[in-house]
Amino acid sequence: MTKRELLVLRVVEYISQQGRVSRTQIAHSLRLSKATVTQITRQLIDHGIASEVAEPAADVSDRTTSGRPAVPIEINPETGLLIGIDLSGSRILGVVLNMALDAHARVEFDYPLLMRSVPPLDVVISAVDGIMTTLGPRGSQVRGIGISARALNYAVGETSPLSLMDPLLNDQLTHTLQSHYGIPVAVVHNMQALLVSEMMNRPSPDLSVLIHVGSGIGGAVWLDHKPLEGAHMAAGEWGHITVDPDGPSCACGKRGCLEALYAIPQLVERIHALDESLSAWSDIVQHPDRAAVQNVVREFAQVAAQVLANVVLVLDPEEIIVHGQICDVAEVFVPEFRRRLQQYLIPRIRSTLRIVTSTAGADAAARGAASWLIGAALAEIVGASPTSATAPL
Ligand SMILES: [Zn+2]
Structure with a gap:
């Protein structure tokens, strides 16, 4: 972008x-x-x-x-539609936005039952076809397709979300969809798509970092009023910073990453081990005052602050945005995260660094991916050749 x-x-x-x-x-x-x-x-x-x-x-x-x-x-909202597909969740989420970026339609699909036997391209194409079918004759008004995907392929279980960050697959997908539908297509890192959604609602800071804590831990960097993509489309992957070299193995193939120890499923497991009555995240968020919740979430806040303090000392951002399910226990997480950051940062930074919880909703990555293409969509409307979608990703 x-x-x-x-x-x-x-x-x-x-x-x-x-x-x-x-x-x-x-x-x-x-x-x-x-x-x-x-x-x-x-x-x-x-x-x-x-x-x-x-x-x-x-x-x-x-x-x-x-x-x-x-x-x-x-x-004029009816001048076109944009499709955003998020492949980073447990189901395929599609949103259709009009040109005012209001949701025109929202659809969810399950991944194919035998995910490993289906080529990733076919999964995406059938999702786009499904959305086009939902739109009926209005499908001809679609001006662009943005696809949000994780940077890593989580090959766990048969119905795992796809990674499209592999450059070859990414290229193949972009070109297949572009030639099939004749409109611009972009494949976007899900965290960067999410950050675009987040920044729509407020004045854009010069430099900001985001940490997402959900089924995994990820992040993104907002630099010079746009997401920093990085040389490998992987800027902001602090979920894979090693915090315990002898820790449990991570989906990325390493051991002891922040994500392998403290993503929401791991937090649930730890809390459950201390308090048997709490077995799901939905129970935990109802009881933020329980000792087990306080202890585990605070421990995570301390480690997260250590990791993010290093990020802050490298980049010197104006703010840290906290996003994802961890915001359900913000009253436990944020004060401890802030207190520890104060401890790990130099005085010049700690007095003014802001910590904010995200306002972007669960469909933020899909919306961000759809919105990603508006510049290219503008070019398409006037018949010029789209620029961003054909540029190497
Ligand atoms: Zn990892």
Whole structure:
């Protein structure tokens, strides 16, 4: 994703949230220059994705420098659809967004029963076909397909989520889908897709890091107003930082990774060993005050703070975003995580580093993958050759 595409995306999302909004207000709220906003909105209007609204903005103070009332802009949501597919969960999740980035449809599929005997490409193609069938005649309005996938192939059990980060498979998939449907396709690291969703809802910081704690532990880096992809599409993989060289084996093939010790299934197992009455995460989140929950979650917060303190000392971000099921016990995790970070960081950083819990929902990665293509979709609408989707990933 280019910085330009991301800017377009943020502007579209902001206008869509506000309903109708002036260019001045967009520039002010997103901390962008008026010239940038004017250029992007011009492009959106030219492509029919946005329109100027006839009546002036209600806020009389919102005027152009010449004193004329500012003309508000709104998104025309029906000018196209974007498909996002998330292959990082226990089921295949598909979302269809309109051009205002509102959900038009949401579908879930099970992975094939004999996952290992089905080529990954076929799994993705049948999911896209399933979504297209759901859309019926509106399928012709789809402007792009974004696919969110894990960086690692978790070959555990027969119905495991796919990894499409293998460059050959990634290329093959992108080209097959592009030639089949004739629209731009992007395969995106699920954590980076998630971070794009997260950043849609607020002013974009210059440098931010995210830690996700769910069935696995992952992360992403927000640098220069876009996700840092890295040389191997794997920037932010702090779930695989070794915290105990003799620890249990990890899905990545190493031993003692943060994820192998402290992802949610491991936390549940540890808590259950201390308190037999708590056997599922859904029970645990109801009893954050139990000693077993406090002890295990605090121990994890300490180790996570140690790992993230190293990340912070390398990158010097403005904030750490905490995402995933761990937010269900934020009242136990966050204070201890913050306290330990204070202990492990240098004074210059610790006084201003923010720790925030994510506002992005469970379908954030699918939404982020769909949104990823809006720049390419714009290019497709005007008949130009898509740029980002054909660039090497
Ligand atoms: Zn690992």
